[in-house]
Amino acid sequence: MRRGQGFEFLGYRFEAGKRWVRRKSLKAFKNKVRSKTRRTEGKSLRQVIASLNPMLRGWFGYSQHAYRTTFQPLDGFIRRRLRAMLGKQEKRPGQGRTFSD
Numbered sequence: 001m002r003r004g005q006g007f008e009f010l011g012y013r014f015e016a017g018k019r020w021v022r023r024k025s026l027k028a029f030k031n032k033v034r035s036k037t038r039r040t041e042g043k044s045l046r047q048v049i050a051s052l053n054p055m056l057r058g059w060f061g062y063s064q065h066a067y068r069t070t071f072q073p074l075d076g077f078i079r080r081r082l083r084a085m086l087g088k089q090e091k092r093p094g095q096g097r098t099f100s101d
Contacts, residue, residue, distance in 0.1 A: 021066045037081040039088040
């Protein structure tokens with residue numbers, strides 16, 4: 001198969017002999033993470049992680065056969081969201097660094 005000539009099926013994109021997670025599926029996954037990691041939710045970090053874990057395990061279990069470069073940016077995205085929540089709870093800026101970091 002050549003690049004640009006592929007098809008989408010059951011949440012995956014098959015192209016050039018590789019299996020990627022479909023863009024629409026990634027977008028839906030990120031929206032679910034965003035809804036559970038709101039900075040002003042008022043839940044403890046422990047509660048948020050407990051609610052995220054089943055979703056993350058299920059999504060990874062289904063998507064684990066995708067090309068490996070898919071998962072590192074998602075890990076960074078989730079960590080960034082959790083750090084922003086923690087910073088907000090400690091009355092610090094949600095994004096970026098401060099001297100107290």
